[in-house]
Amino acid sequence: MREHRGVSREELKHSAVVTVTVLMVLGLVAAWSVLIPGVMVWDNIVVAVIGSLRLTGPVAAAFAAWVAVRKRRATRGERTIRQALKAPLAILAVVVGSFGATVLVLTLRAVLSEQAGRLLPSGLAMGAAGLTLYVVLGWMLGWAVPYAITPMLAGMATYALFTWIVEGSGWADRLAPAPPEPYDLFQGLSDGAFLDQTIWLLGISAALLLGWAAAVTRQPLALAAAMLAVLTAGTGVARLLSEPDALASAQKIVYSCQEWPITVCVHPGMRGGLTELGSAFTGIAARLSGTPAAFQRVEQRSRLTAGAEDAARGVIPIHVDDLDTGYADRAAAEFVERLSRPCTEPVSAGYRAIVAAWLRGEPLPAGPLVEHQNASAWFSGLSEEQRREWLRMFYADFANCRLSVNHFGGPAYAPRPSPTPLMPVPLMPASPGGMPSSAR
Template sequence: MSDLGRVLRLDARRTALLVAVPVLTLVGTAAAGLSLHSTVPYWDNAVVALVDAVRLAGPVGAALAAWTAVRERPLDYLRDLTARSPATGALFDLLLLSAAAMVSYVTVTAMVVAVTLAQGGAGQLHIVGVASGAGSLILHVVAGYLAGRAVPHRATAALVLVAASLWAALRVPGTSWWTLLPPAAFDEIALFTTLRPRVLAGQVVWTAGLTAALVLGYVLRVTRRLWLVLPLLAALAATAVATLDLRGSGGTVVPVRAEQVCREWPLTVCVHPALREALPVLTAAATPLAARLAGTPGAFTRVEQLPAWKPVTVAGGVATVHLDEGLSPGYATRAVRQISRSLRDVHACAASPGSPDRYRSLVDAWLLGEELPEVPDARAAHAFASWSEARRRAWFRLNFDAYRACALGPANFRRDASPGVSKRAKRAATDANAKPRRQLRAPRG
């Protein structure tokens, strides 16, 4: 009975393993925070943040588990004094270590969810993605602990840490299918796309199968019970099938339709729900450009954000933009520049020499509300700078085709080419003055 009491007290001391909870929580929170800092509030990127947390916390958890196995291995003889299975103690250790890892993972998940909710996250949270991260963390713990049991040496924990860190770090997202093996290496998920559910489900099966295979293999080795061979083979088969499925998954993301949010005045501006905070700034930046383009073929009254794979255009009163970099500084300026560039006839401009493009830059600066640049033709620059806003808009309506084709030249900026003193207006004024004189002379005849 005294020996049994010593074994029970030894098992009770396994609660000291919960010291791993704050360590894993701190490491996981730091990794997830770095991922969330540079992303828009998008639930798919919340899953990516959790995966990044596991990629950093997983090796730490594996090293702590290996250290625990090495430290407790010399006391295994106490368990042999009881009638319990020789695998019971190790399984109990794995249960406690896995529970500690899950407490830290749940804490990190709660932090990520709270931050995404506070920012008004768009899309929906992939529960299967959360499960994939949890399974990957447990797999690290199991693999690290069993490595410590197999090689009970003080250096084992350090070797496990290095090996797990290399497995997580030496993979570049999107370079090969094997980077999808947990812990997966994901890029930041762009708006109008979502994580492929097939990939997340395959990762859950892969981690569950490999974890079960490791545990069953250890129990089979310790207990010599042959009936465990069948579930072991089933676990290995599930892992193999999941590996093949991940290999043929066809990528990590798929396009998804998002119901955009809009602001109706003074322009209708619509963006992805994750970027709703951009509406006031984007509206303020696009309104002056829309006013200057009014009355031309490039006029627009609506601005829409498009996915990155669709071209930016201005057609039918709708201007489209990309906001691929989220709300990083200068996003509104970049958006209106996209609209300005989309007015260009690419083929006509490619066939034009370089100098007409300099005149176009003069007009571009006015359209974007920027300071007029210096151009070699100082006369044209001085003339354009001296015109009023109304005169510039009237001139632009007359010369829009030349602007679009990058065909602006010195002749377009002459006084007689401006709408205020055109040749047609001069001829009309001359005719108006001459006509009364002829009418006065007619009665004398």
């Protein structure tokens, strides 16, 4: 068996095949976990493949460290720059090739269904550049600490480092090879930001690798190239940090709509949810008919702008994060929750819960208190039309959490000769977390 610098060619080939297979499988699993369920938009694919680096990156770093440890033990004498860079560049080819295979599989899946938007090549380039940095860091750790445990430590160290950077606050998270956070369908991914991040990642990777080559070969040319790479990395950082946040401004969205029986409009990447959302909100619209909260049109909005929606009369904004099981019920429950102010007293909250459950189309809760049980039984005995008439009479009391036992069969429900006109009660704005801000 022919030896190559202390590592057999057959061993290198076998390790490369195993690494490509592991990285591809792990990349697909990790990307699949990042994909937003049911969303058909190219940005979703880009964010998923970049997000997969959180797991594939440490594995690539561990592989690079393993090869570096073997090469360091077998290296004797002086070497040229070409000889020094041959092994790490070969590792890069293997790792980036596995990344390309993962992208290809996800792209083929996406092509089979109609995707909204367009694929950003700069986002894919940034993902490949991020893997390059993982490999370079792993190689340098393996060369500096040539022990058997080093590959595992390299994987753990790179995972911890970039997790800490991404989850931290400030500007540093924009430099890490990770998808932008928070990610929202209504916010455009920045092609320019991805390009600047690619320049930074490739620049710092080249600077580290060439600096290592200059140290082991003692060649001034490698050192000069490393200095140029540092300048390139600095340019990328300056451009990246000088630009506004990639998610700062919302894109103009052309909605996909279902016009009957009410108009429901969503992001084109979520058009698969129109039927279920229409079914959920049609019943709510019928029950709210004749009240200040009546509506005829439903529009999906960005959760990042929650609390600042400027909806026209008869139009309600909703938030749909994904099309996973129960998405329509979750959107309907969140909207109904915003119809009234939170109740601070348990008794009032129980009466409010009865009406809210009816609006959502759910079974009426009995509650632990006798008055709530009696109110639920009384409300259950009304016909659907009687309930709607009841809500028209007492909507202001419901919205302001003033319901009491008198509203459920008591004197307050007696026919009124000339009921006081209802004043419009605005919807409570939702906070970015999805619940009314006053409920927090």
